[in-house]
Amino acid sequence: MTLSYDLYWSFRSPYSYMVTGRLAALERDYDVACNVRPVYPLAVRTPEFFEQQDPLWIRYFMTDVFREAAFLGLPFRWPRPDPVQRSEGEGYRMRQPYIHRLTHLGVAAVQRGRGLAFLDEVSRTIWDGGTDNWHEGDHLAQAAARAGLDFAGMAAAVDADPAAFAAAVEANQLAQRAAGHWGVPMMTFNGEAFFGQDRFDQLKWRLEQQGLQRR
Numbered sequence: 051m052t053l054s055y056d057l058y059w060s061f062r063s064p065y066s067y068m069v070t071g072r073l074a075a076l077e078r079d080y081d082v083a084c085n086v087r088p089v090y091p092l093a094v095r096t097p098e099f100f101e102q103q104d105p106l107w108i109r110y111f112m113t114d115v116f117r118e119a120a121f122l123g124l125p126f127r128w129p130r131p132d133p134v135q136r137s138e139g140e141g142y143r144m145r146q147p148y149i150h151r152l153t154h155l156g157v158a159a160v161q162r163g164r165g166l167a168f169l170d171e172v173s174r175t176i177w178d179g180g181t182d183n184w185h186e187g188d189h190l191a192q193a194a195a196r197a198g199l200d201f202a203g204m205a206a207a208v209d210a211d212p213a214a215f216a217a218a219v220e221a222n223q224l225a226q227r228a229a230g231h232w233g234v235p236m237m238t239f240n241g242e243a244f245f246g247q248d249r250f251d252q253l254k255w256r257l258e259q260q261g262l263q264r265r
Contacts, residue, residue, distance in 0.1 A: 053239075062133045065246060070170045089234060129177060129184065153215075158208055
């Protein structure tokens with residue numbers, strides 16, 4: 051029997067990028083299905099979260115993300131440009147065209163049955179340091195093609211009905227909170243939440259307890 055779990059995931063989260071390759075390998079090697087549920091990052095959903103942080107938080111965070119990527123053996127650089135824009139006057143409370151489009155494209159990929167593959171390819175493009183101006187040219191189209199998707203068709207669908215895609219993201223965000231947390235990456239299996247890329251091994255352990263089988 052194929053096991054399944056939900057994945058709440060953000061294109062702006064370095065930790066989401068760090069776990070996606072392992073999740074893709076898990077689905078490739080084992081009889082398990084990942085139900086991808088893209089969400090907007092906290093900076094967009096709850097900008098006040100960052101406005102109220104102790105200054106030590108960002109210092110530790112910026113140390114930890116580079117350290118964790120090195121520990122995992124993953125190439126890593128902060129994206130150029132950042133998927134979430136920030137200004138001195140408005141902070142994150144400003145128009146956010148990059149992250150909204152990325153997240154909606156993620157929903158379109160899910161609708162086409164290639165959600166995890168799209169997340170894997172696009173997050174590498176954004177986060178692995180090999181691509182400047184990932185939002186320009188055909189970088190995203192190439193990532194979609196590697197994931198087995200027609201980028202032009204996805205983009206056309208998103209452009210034709212942005213409200214429907216925004217509603218799908220909102221539904222994911224409500225389901226995420228109902229499942230027990232607000233952060234990403236977050237995996238849920240049998241009503242249990244696993245928050246953070248460092249919970250991958252615990253997720254796999256739970257799946258194994260329920261009969262996870264190799265393909």
